[in-house]
Amino acid sequence: MDARLPVFPLGTVLFPGLVLPLHIFEARYLELMQHLINLPDGTPREFGVVAIRSGGSAPVANGPEQERHPGQERPAGRPDPEPAGRQPDGAPVTLHEVGCTAELRQVTELPDGRLDVVTVGRRRFRIAEVDEESTPYLTAEVEWLPEPTGQEQLADLLAPRVLAVFRRYLTLVRDDRDEISEQLPDDPTVLSHLVAATAALTLTDRQRLLATPDTAGRLTAELRLLNREAALLRQVRAVPVSLTELAVPASPN
Known part of the structure; x- marks a missing residue:
């Protein structure tokens, strides 16, 4: 089922289950937040976070973090959503096609x-059409991208391999092994999102x-990416950093 969402262009990628803090000071995004705050009780206070493909920066956040309490490339021939809005200086912005909703917490x-807000990633979507006229902020018609069924057994087999490689990867950038173990989930889907973020x-x-x-596709790709990153870290003798510093760095609004 399609839906219409407010859209928040960012210089980062949000994943389901990950926490995304935001500092809001631009007028159009303050209005977006007020719109969400004014929704009736029981209505999901969600907006779409979509990474900027080109066209400069937008209000950005601290990197996503795993929530403490307990997705395919564009099909060939399918056009990117256009237009994707403009920056305050009039420069055009092009967005990636797949994003993730952020629930206002x-x-x-x-x-x-200004506002400091905390959001949590919830569900993936694909942009069908962008509307930059109806409101000061972008809105978009989106189609939801639920987790497909049929690959659960493969995901269950891949998850322990990714977990082992991710632990080895983290030992190259962290000293506290106890903290590493505590932060790693066993659920294949949750693990795939945490590794990606x-x-x-x-x-x-x-x-x-x-x-x-x-999930199986994400875990397969992450095995390759983690091995690549681990090899690079060994070569450069990486300085230990925290998990939060590994996420996408903060940018100004």
């Missing part, structure tokens, strides 16, 4: 009217993982 209003991958790599249709 916490809002802190600052004395000057916290490994030191490019935005392009992360976007491809988000667009991969199923």
Whole structure:
């Protein structure tokens, strides 16, 4: 079933189950947040987070984190969604086609009217059409991308391999092995999203993982990517950093 979502272009990729803090000060995004806050009780306060393909920066966040309490590339011949809006200076922005909804969980209003918000990634979608006229912020018609069935057995077989490689990868960038073990889930889908969000991958790599249709496909790709990154880390003798620092770095709004 299709739906219409407010769209928030960012210089990062959000995954289901990951926490995304945002600092909001641009007028159009303040209006978007107010729209969500004013929704009736029981209505999902969700907006679409979509990574910018080209056209400069937008309001951005700290990197996604795993929530503490307990997706395929564009089909050949299918056009990218256009237009994808403009920056305040009028520069056009092109968005990636697949994004993830962010559910508004916490809002802190600052004395000057800016907002600090905490959101959690929920469900993947594909943009069908972007509307940049109806509201000051972008909205889009989207189709939901549920997790396909049929590959669960393969995902169950791949998850322990990815978990082992990810642990080895983390030992190259962390010293605290106890903390590493505590943060790693066993569920194949949750693991696939955590690896995609916290490994030191490019935005392009992360976007491809988000667009991969199923868990088994993500885990297969992550085995290759983790081995690649581990090899690079061994070569450069990486300095230990925290898991949160491995995620996409913060950018200004």
